[in-house]
Amino acid sequence: MIIELGHHALVLAFLVALLQGTVPLVGAARRDLALMELGRSAALVQLLALAGAFAALTHAYVTSDFSVLNVAENSHSMKPMLYKVTGVWGNHEGSMLLWVLVLAAFGLAVALRGHGLPAVLKARVLAIQGLLGAGFLGFILLTSNPFLRLDPVPADGRDLNPLLQDPGLAFHPPMLYLGYVGFSVAFSFSVAALIEGRVDPAWARWVRPWTLAAWSALTAGIALGSWWAYYELGWGGWWYWDPVENASFMPWLAGTALLHSAIVVEKRDALKSWTILLAIIAFGFSLMGTFLVRSGVLTSVHAFAVDPDRGLYILVLLAVTIGGALALFAFRAPAMAQGSLFRPISREGGLVANNLLLATATATVCVGTLYPLFLDAATGEKVSVGPPFFHATFVPVMLPAVLLAGIGPMLAWKRADLEGVFTRLRFAALVAGAVALLTWLLQHGHHPGPVIGLALAAWLAASTLIEWTGRVGLFRRRGIVARIIGLPRSAHGMTLAHLGLAVFICGAVGDSFWRREVVVDATPGAVAELAGYRVVLEDIRSGNGPNYEAEVVRLRVERDGEAIGELRPERRFYPVQGTRTTEAAIRSRPLGDLYAAVGEGRTPEHRTLRLWHAPLVPWIWAGALMMVTGGLVSLSDRRLRVGAPRRTPGPVTQPAGGD
Template structure:
C-alpha cells in the first residue's frame, strides 16, 4: 500500500506542477494577483507530495520490501541500514526521484523566502521552475517508475553495487544533485527576466544567493566524489578526467563564471545579457550531464541507466529547455545591453577575462568529453581522450587564470592604476619565482610545468593574503584597529579571500600528488619488505575476516622510517557473494606532508591461502591532503559569503511598476 501512495503522490505533484506552470504565468501577463499568488501554494504542495513519495521509497528500502522492483535490484536484507537508506538514491529511478525532490525544494524556497521579489517576477520564476518539474515528473512516471511491483517477490535482493556501499559515496549524490538542480532556479530567474525584458542590480542580487548555494554544494559533491575515488577504488588517484567526472566539472566551471558575472551586473549594471547567457548555459550543462549519465552512452560505476528510450526522452527535454531558452535569449537579450562603462584596466575587465577563460576551459572539457562519443556514433571508431589531452589543453588556461586572479582583487571599478597595483605585488612575484627556483634545485625530476604551477599557487595565495591584509591595514595600524576593520569588512569579501586561498591550496595538492608521487608494485609473501620514499614496509601476511554482507582478505603491513616504527596498515580485498563482485579497500597513513597508501589485489597464484604471493601496491602521495583542505576552504568561503546579510535581506527593491490589483 505504501508504494502505491508514493506513486499516487507523484501523479498529484505532476498535476500541481502543470497548474503552477500555466496559471501564475497567465496571471503575470494579465496583472491578476490572485493567479500569481497561486504559485506559492502550488510550489509548497509539490514539495509535500514529492517528499511523501521519496519517504515511501526510502521506507521500502529500510524495511526491505522486496515486492518493489527497485528495492530488489538495489538492496539486500543483510545490508547495513545506512546503505539501505543510501540505496534509495543508488539507482536510476531513486536518484531521479531525489533530483525531483530537490527541484521542488528550490521552488518552495523561493516561494517562502522570496518576499522581496516583485509578484510578477516571482510568478514567472515559479512557473518556469514548475515546467522543469513537469518534464522530470513525467519522465519518472512514464519511463522510470520507482514503485514498480514484482510478483512473486524474491526472498532477497540483488544488493547495491559494492563500490557504492561507502559512507562518502552515500553523501556524494545528494550534494551533487543539490548543485545541479540548484542552478535550475537560476535558470528560471534568467528565463523570467527574458520574458519580463528587464535585468538590473536587484535581479542580480536575487540570483546570487541561489547561485552561491548551488555552487557550494556542487563543490562539496565533486570534492567528496574525488576523495571517495582516492581511498575506495584502490588506484591511488583522485581525478581521471572520466566523462562522468567531467559532466559535473563543467557546470562548476560555468557556475563559477556566473558568480563573478553577477557581481558586475549588481555593482556596475553591466554584463546583463552575458550573465543571463551564463545562467542558461550552466543549467544546460547540468541537463547535458543528466543525459550522458542516464542515456546508455556510458558504462561506468557513475552511470545509472542503459535504456536508449530513456535517453531519447531526456534528449527531448534537453532540446526543449535549452533550445527554447536560447531562442528566447536571441530574441530578447539585445534589449538588455547598456550599463556602466569601464576601461581595459579595471575590475570589470578583470572579471570579464575571468569569465572568458572559464568559458574557454569549459568548452575544452566539453569537446574532450563529447568528441569520442560523437566519433563512435558517426563512424563506429572508438577512441579515448584522457589525461594527456586535458592536461595539455586545460592546465595552461588555468595557470593564466590564476595569474590574473592574484591581481584582480587589487583593481578598482571603472578604472585602475596598473602601476600602483604592480607596486603592491611585485615583491610577491619575485618571492614566488625564487621559491620555484629553490624547489627546482632541491627537488628535481618533475616537469617544468610543475614548478610553474607551484609558483602560480604561491602567487595566488600570497597575493590574496596581501590584498586582505591591506584591506584591514594589518601590520600598518594597531592590531585593535585591524580587528575592528576585519569585523567591518563584509562577509562576502572574507569569503572571497578564503575561497581564492583555498584554490591555491588545491593547486599545491594537485601538483605535489602528481609530480612527486612515488609508486611501487610488488609480488609479496609474508616477511617480504618494500622500500618507498624513505619508508620500509613489511608484509606480514593476509587473514580472512567477515563483514555484514561481505568476506575480506585483510593484509597486515608494518611501516618503519629511519628505524622507528610508524604505523600498521590493513588494506583489504572484499568479496560480496550476493553481488558477485570484489572491491579493494585501501589503507592510508595520512599526514599534512603526504599519504602512504597501500592496497592489495588478486593473489599472484591460487595458493594465496598457502602462502602464495599477493600483489601489493604502495604509493607515497606528497601534499595530497591539501586537495581536501583546499576544497573545504572553498566550501567554507562560499558559506561565509552566503551568510552575508546583504545577500539574505538587503536585496535592493527595484522601482516597481503599478501594482496589479486583484481581478474580481
C-alpha cells in the first residue's frame, strides 16, 4: 500500500514538475504574475510529493519489504539499520530518486529565498528547475522505477554489497548529489539570463551563494568518497584517476572556475558570457558524470550488462538540456558580450588567468577521460589513459594556478601595483625558498617533485596569511578583533579555502613521494619494521558482526621498544553475497598514517601482512575540510544572502580589498 502511494507520489511529482516547467515560462513571457507565481507552489508540491515517495521507499527498506523488487535486490533483513537506510541510495533506482529529491529541494529553496529576485527572472529559474525535474522523473518512471513489485515474494533479500556497508559511505552520495544538483541552480539562472538577454552584477550576487553551496557539498562529497576508498578498499590509495572519479572531478574544476569568475561579474560587470558558459559547463559535467556511470560506455569489461535504454535516455536528456542551453548561448550571448574595461595586471586579470588555467585543467581531465572512447569509435584502436598521463599533464597545469593563487588576492581591482604586491610577497618567497631547500636536503634521494610541491604549498600558505593579516591589520595595535569581525566573511572564507588547498597539496605530495611499504608473510609472533615502527603480529581471532563473519588480526605497534598502540585489521566474509572484504586498520597521526591490511597467506597459518607508512595523508582530508569550511564561511557572508541589503563598508577595509 505504502509502496503504491510512493509510486503515485512519484507520478504526481512528474506532473507537477511539468506544470512548474511550463506555466511560469508562459507567465514570464506574458508578464502575468499569477501564472509566474504558480512556480512557487508547484515547487513546494513537487518537493512534498518526492519527499513522500522517498519516505515510502525508505519505509520499505526499514521494514525489509521484499515484495518490492528494489528492496529484495539490495537489502537483507539481517543488515544493520544504518545500512538499511543508506541502502536506499546504494543502488541505481534509489540514487536517482535521491537525485530528484535534492533537485526539488533546491527548487523550493530558490522559491523561498529569492525575495530580492525580479519576478520574471525567478519564474524562469523555477521553470527551468521544473523542466530538469520532469526530465529526470520521466527517466525514473520509464527506466528505473524503484517501486516495482516482485511476485512471488522472496524469503529474504540479496543484500547490499558489503563494500558499501560503511559509515563513510552513508553521507558520500547525498553530499555528491548536493554538489551535482546544486549546480543546477547556477545553470537555471544562466539559462534564464540568456532568455532575458541580460546579466548584471546583481545576477552574479544571486548566483554565487548557490554555486558556493554546491561547490562546498561537492568538495565534501569527493573528499568523503576518496577517504572511503582509502580506508575501505585496502589499497591505501585515495585517487586513481579512474573515469568515474574524473566524472566527479570535472564539475568540481568547472565549479571552482565559476566561483572565481562570478566574482568578476559581481565586482566589475565583466566576464559575463564566460560565467554563464561556465555555469552551463559545470552542470553539464555533473550530468555527464551521471551518464558515464550509468550507461557503461566507459567503465569496464563488466559494463555490458547495463541497460542501454537508460544510457540512451540520459544521453537524450543531456543533449536536450545542455545542448539546448549551449544553443541558446550561441544565439543570445554575443548580444550581451559587452563588458567593462579590463587590464591584464589587476585582480580581474588574475581571475581571468585563474579561469584560463582551471579551464585548461578541466579540458585536460575531460580529454584524458574520454579519449579512449573517441579513438575506439574513430579508428577502432584501443588505448588506456591512466594515472601517468594525468600526472604528466594535469599537475603542470595546476602548478602556475597555485602560484597565482598566492598573488591574485593581493592585486587591486582595475589596475594593480605589481611592484607593491611583490614587495609584500618577499616574505612568502623567502618561506617557499626555505621550504624548498629543507625538503631538498632532508628527503632521501633528491626527487624534485616534493621540493616543488611543498615550496608551492608554503608559498600559497604564506602569501594567503600575509594577505589576511594585512587586511585585518594584525600588526597594528588596537581593534584587531573588531577588524577581524568587520572583514567580510567571504574574505575569511577565501583565506581558509586557499590555506586548505596548501594543506591538501602537502598531503598529496607526502603520500605520492614518501610512502613506504612492507609486505610480509606472517604468523603470530612475526615482526615487521617500517619507518621507525616495529609491528608485531600478536594473534588472529575470530569475531562476528551482525551480518558477517570476521577474522581479526591483532598487531602491536612499537616505537623505540615501547608499545604505543594496536592495529586490528580484519578480513570479513558476508555469507549472503558470498563476498569477502578486507577492513584496513589505520593509526592516524598528524604527520602520517600507519596503515595495515591483511590477506590470505601462503599456508592456512600464514597471513599476508601489508603495512604502509603514508606521510601527511591526514593533511589531504584536513585540507578538504578547510576548503569546505571556507566555502561555508563565505556562504554566511551577509552580502551573499539573497535579499540582504549591501553592507555599508566598514572603516577597516583596505582599498585593495574585496574578495
